[in-house]
Amino acid sequence: MAQFVTTSSSTDVFTLKITGEVDIAAKDEMVAATETCLDSPSTTIEVDIGGVTFIDSSGLGALVRLRNEAGLRRKRVVVTNAPASVTRLFEVTGLVGVFETRTDG
């Protein structure tokens, strides 16, 4: 089960921290968290997926939807701390380069 925690860390950056398994069961919560992020005044949305243990196409789709919505509102989305399994999935699905990624120390 996935958990979503949103934090306004500064005026510029709004953080969404996702942990657990992100699949179809997490869809509704993911949508709600996405709305929160988009409604914030921050220009940058950082999605920390360091605690994600599993993600499938449903979860990827939710991330893509967040990225698309943010682009419409001229916000920037950065995926941080992606685990190897998720990185591999990005590679497999051709999403590498679609998401701006960063790994914190």
Add this chain to the structure above:
Amino acid sequence: MPTSPEDSTGTSTSAEAAEAATERRVLASHPRRPRHPRRAAALIAAFCLTLTGLATTAAARVDESSEQRLLDVQTKQAAAVLSTAIRLIQEPLSTALSIQRVADVRDETAAFSRLMTAYVGEGRQFTSASLWKLDNDSMTRLVSIGAPPALKANQPATLEYLRSSIDSPTFTVESVSAGDQDRIAYAVGDAVTDYVVYAERAIPADRRAPVDRESAFAALDYAIYLGPTKNLQTLSTTNVDPSTLPLSGTTAEVAVPFGDTVLTMVTEPRGHLGSPLGARLPALLLIGGLLISGFATRTGYQLVRRRQEAEASTATITDLYEQVESLYGQEHELSERLQRALLPHANPVIPHLQIASEYVAGAHGVDIGGDWYSMIALGEDRFGFVVGDVSGRGIDSVAVMAHARFTLRAYLWNGDSPSDALEKCSHQFDIAVDGHLTTAIVGVGNWRTGEVTIASAGHPAPLLITDGTLEYVEVRPGRPLGVGVSTYECTTFTMEPGSTLFNFTDGLVERRTEDIDTGLARLASTVGTVVEKSVDDLVAHAVHTLRCEDASDDIAVLALRWQPSSEARFHGDQRAPAGARSFVADQLPALVGTDGGPLCDDVVLIVSELVTNAVRAGAGTVDVQLQSTPGRLDLRVSDDATGWPTPRGASAADPDGRGLAIVELLTDRWDAVPRNPGKTVTATWFC
């Protein structure tokens, strides 16, 4: 077989309890009625003595009654004689009176005198006789013969007496005395002519009269009384001492008319009147009865005592027989319990193996045999199995069976191949020592690959059932254990998914009257009809069909079906993908090994994608099956929804439509097959 002290104590305690139970049963089943020879003898004696007493009494009664009857008869005869004697007295008197009536015309007495002279005198009827004529109140004695009559003339008493004799229709009788002599006086008178004939008869002083041996009185003592009164005064005649009168004992009494009175005669038999046998019969019966009673009592006593002894012997034999039966039954029960205790209580759980086993003891009344089966999880992905048969029967066989079973198990556990395990065992079994031969199929297998290696020590080869094809595994049999050191040859084969290896002992196929090939063919045809069934049903059917009710041999069967797949069913909601991932993650290590990390991640991801698609398509239930065959892993996801999986070629900006793309990319092959309803999507990896 080593026995712990607890074991031996337990055995002896249960044996004692069983013995006590046997004793109770014997007592309960023989409620002996106590028979005392003395009591029986007493009963017999009482019975015989009673019979004797009754018979004796009856005989005595019969004799008594017969005596009385004889006495009565003889007494009547005597009375008749007496009557005749009376007539001898009466007739001369009557005749004399008739003559005198005629003579009255001539008034003479000569005829009277001539007639009576013949009757009067010593040794004749009368002592004295006289003729009297009454004339109103006077009387005249016309003639007197013999001794002077005691009747005094010219006395009123005499007149009275004479007158009464005229009035009497018969003659009158009276006792009179003449000096010291008692006499009986007889008088008979004629009313027309008034003549009275008078006579007197002397009675002996002692009243005794001898009796002729031939007379009616010969067998009787008697006493004759004048008149109905019986005393010494009226005693007329007797043949016994008057002082011993009256007669007593068995007596008879009869009254004989005598003039105007009667003679009362009392008689008593002088001896026994009837036959001598009648008199002796009661005594004879008594003596005979007593003798018979004694004999019967003694015989009865001996019979009862011998019967008691015989019953005691029979009871003892029965007891012994039942004890032997009970001991035999106890040994049989003990062997069977031991046998069952040594068989696995439950087979170990081995991945991808469906295991069914059965042990059937021989028919009741036959000693238990030494068949066994054994299933061993050897760790990692290996398993071992043994099916064996120890020759002979009884506890010894079971002990050798235990030895063989645990020794083979230990070698397999230690990593030995089946041939090595058997070879090592061949050093340890010797028919010369324990008297038994042991045959066995020993196998080890890999439940991941289905590879199985077996070796045989003189044991029938197992039947391999693959997709409806049945064949006995070609394994070169080595020598049975117990005939010396031997080497064995391993045969290796790979089971197909869903195939079954059917191991058995010869009790399942052997019949006394046919060769082994016939039995093997029958087993194959029997099993061939139920290959579609579960392995449990297959074993149950084979044993049920092939087992002889009266078979003396026992049967052990161990069937292994290799089914390298796992299935799970999920409710078609949003939690289904998580459940399916968890299930696959649990099953994969058993299917592909713990070192298949990247493959495991992919399979988990793919099952999540496929189940998510099914849930989105509106499936009610989703079935997930994992099947591992050598070099290949199949994941099947089946649902009952109508949608059909169609890859959509999503661009980077598309939020949806990546699922099947992932499937396409992360599997070696995938396809979809329609079901009714729904479809099955299969993802395949080759390793």
